[in-house]
Amino acid sequence: MGKTIGFIGLGHMGGPMAQNLIKAGHSLKVFDLVPEALEAAVKAGATAVESAARAVAGVDVVITMLPASRHVEGLYLGDTGLLKTIAKGTLVLECSTIAPESARKVSRAAAQLGIPMIDAPVSGGTGGAVAGTLTFIVGGAAADLEAAMPYLQAMGKNIFHAGEAGAGQVAKICNNMLLGILMAGTAETLALGVANGLDPNTLSEIIAKSSGRNWATELYNPWPGVMEQAPASHQYAGGFGVDLMLKDLGLAAEASMQARATTPLGELARNLYALHSAQGNGRLDFSSIQTMYYRAKKS
Ligand code: NAD
Numbered sequence: 001m002g003k004t005i006g007f008i009g010l011g012h013m014g015g016p017m018a019q020n021l022i023k024a025g026h027s028l029k030v031f032d033l034v035p036e037a038l039e040a041a042v043k044a045g046a047t048a049v050e051s052a053a054r055a056v057a058g059v060d061v062v063i064t065m066l067p068a069s070r071h072v073e074g075l076y077l078g079d080t081g082l083l084k085t086i087a088k089g090t091l092v093l094e095c096s097t098i099a100p101e102s103a104r105k106v107s108r109a110a111a112q113l114g115i116p117m118i119d120a121p122v123s124g125g126t127g128g129a130v131a132g133t134l135t136f137i138v139g140g141a142a143a144d145l146e147a148a149m150p151y152l153q154a155m156g157k158n159i160f161h162a163g164e165a166g167a168g169q170v171a172k173i174c175n176n177m178l179l180g181i182l183m184a185g186t187a188e189t190l191a192l193g194v195a196n197g198l199d200p201n202t203l204s205e206i207i208a209k210s211s212g213r214n215w216a217t218e219l220y221n222p223w224p225g226v227m228e229q230a231p232a233s234h235q236y237a238g239g240f241g242v243d244l245m246l247k248d249l250g251l252a253a254e255a256s257m258q259a260r261a262t263t264p265l266g267e268l269a270r271n272l273y274a275l276h277s278a279q280g281n282g283r284l285d286f287s288s289i290q291t292m293y294y295r296a297k298k299s
Contacts, residue, residue: 014065
């Protein structure tokens with residue numbers, strides 16, 4: 001039977017995730033700071049409300065999909081935070097990619113108020129969000145994950161329990177550090193081939209069936225025109241922002257320092273994305289790192 005869900009954060013990911021919950025028969029009360037994002041959700045059948053507090057009032061489940069730790073802590077914690085409004089026993093699914101320590105902090109505060117919460121960051125990109133095939137990487141109590149299953153299954157295909165609160169974020173950060181490295185490596189490789197006279201389509205086809213293949217060459221090629229559905233073929237609009245990738249590589253660097261691990265390639269990728277962002281590309285899709293590798297035209 002359909003439940004009532006308060007959904008906050010209707011961006012590139014949250015928008016389509018909310019639509020899949022509506023398709024699964026749930027009633028959604030939605031809130032975002034951007035009016036256009038709200039309009040799109042209303043067209044899909046959601047009810048827009050004028051504040052986050054209204055979105056969580058009288059609902060069965062709360063779902064948030066926000067940019068970073070500061071947005072999540074700002075929304076849930078403090079005297080006017082949402083944890084003060086959410087009814088005891090209401091299940092909360094926090095799906096943003098944030099620092100594991102932030103996830104633990106919010107989840108501890110929720111537990112003290114009798115509010116069950118899981119961190120459930122996702123992988124699979126905007127394509128996965130639209131298709132309802134996301135991978136959810138969950139941290140929290142097994143019983144809370146079980147209760148969350150029907151909602152996660154409406155938005156995703158693979159659901160993993162990584163461990164206790166915050167563990168979902170650790171696993172997600174590890175995955176995204178690898179993604180950042182692989183995308184930069186793919187962009188560098190394609191630029192090398194093209195600079196040596198290869199056609200980017202032919203080279204991409206070869207790599208996709210050879211040992212260098214990866215998610216970028218299979219689904220998200222960074223060279224414009226190679227894959228019609230990829231952001232690279234649409235001026236790098238939409239998708240996963242450079243600044244969001246930079247945030248995740250920063251989280252990986254923090255996790256690395258805290259555990260005294262060594263992540264030299266992760267650090268190199270973080271510096272590449274930082275430079276790319278500083279050149280005014282922060283809002284483009286992260287595959288636009290490709291443009292850093294174009295060879296200057298000979299005059
Ligand atoms: P986005 O910037 O497109 O969307 C975030 C939305 O949150 C925006 O619409 C913004 O207005 C809204 N928001 C921010 N603060 C708010 C507040 N206080 N109240 C209400 N709304 C608020 O980002 P996105 O690409 O959808 O990513 C969301 C999260 O998912 C990030 O943590 C990101 O790292 C992660 N993620 C993104 C992708 C991707 O491919 N885009 C993939 C996996 C994970």
